[in-house]
Amino acid sequence: MYSLDINFLNDRPGAKNQGGGEKKNRPSLPVGGMTPIYVGVAVAVFFPALLGTALWFVQAQSANVDEKIAVLEQENQQLEAKIGDIKQIRAQTESIKSENQALVSVFDQIKPxxxxxxxxxxxxxxxxxxxxxxxxxPETVAQGQSAPNRAxxxxxxxxxxxxxxxxxxxxxxxxxxxxxxxxxxxxxxxxxxxPIPQGLPAGVTVKVxxxxxxxxxxxxxxVPASELMRxxxxxxxxxxxxxxxxxxxxxxxxx
Structure with a gap:
């Protein structure tokens, strides 16, 4: 017949560790496993810093552009004022030329x-x-029309x-x-x-x-007087x- 040999000492906690038994497995990190973490941290720090620097640069450039735009708008207003003065002077000059030409044309039509x-x-x-x-x-003409002959x-x-x-x-x-x-x-x-001539003697008749x-x-x-100089x-x-x-x-x- 068979016999059962049961050793209840092996069932105690830590019994297998005695006398060179199996050791409990512990998690361990492989060599070089921290590199991705460092890279991630570096990226997380670098890109916000880069974005902040770019944002600061853009804001600085925008302020500079706004300042230039303000200066240009001021210069534009000054130029528009000067252009308005020039247009006014030109209009006055054209009016004077027109008046002078009208006077000259009348003067040139004079026939002494x-x-x-x-x-x-x-x-x-x-x-x-x-x-x-x-x-x-001269002949009378309708309003707004020039006389055909002023003389x-x-x-x-x-x-x-x-x-x-x-x-x-x-x-x-x-x-x-x-x-x-x-x-x-x-x-x-x-x-x-x-008419009968005056001073004839009395009684004298003359057939005229x-x-x-x-x-x-x-x-x-x-024809203008300037073309009749000779x-x-x-x-x-x-x-x-x-x-x-x-x-x-x-x-x-x-x-």
């Missing part, structure tokens, strides 16, 4: 009466007599020996650069009795031939010629 009378005197036939000469005003025209009345003499007088005036050839015309021309009473009108030319000099209008030449030297009137 002395020159007009000399033209009529040079071109009247020997058989034509003048009783009156008067200037006619107006001329009206001549008198007597002539015949109708042909009146026609010759009109054609002669049309050839003058001081008048518009297309605007000259005979308004009236009719036969009339000649009839004459033609006429009225001629013509418009003054639009004709004006020939008519003795030296004062106007001298003023025009002075304006040409200053550039107000183009040559």
């Amino acid at each position: 009466w002395s020159a007009m009378l000399q033209v009529v005197r040079d071109r009247i036939p020997a058989t034509v007599r003048i009783e009156s000469i008067k200037q006619t005003p 107006g025209g001329i009206e001549i009345s008198g007597t002539a020996r015949s109708f042909n003499d009146v026609n010759d007088f009109l054609l002669s005036l049309k050839q003058s650069p001081f008048f518009k050839s297309a605007e000259g015309k005979i308004v009236t021309a009719q036969l009339a009795d000649s 031939p009839s004459v033609v009473k006429y009225t001629i009108i013509s418009k003054l030319s639009d 004709e004006l000099e020939q008519k003795g209008t030296v004062g106007l010629v001298a003023r025009i030449r002075s304006l040409q030297r200053t550039g107000v009137i183009q040559k």
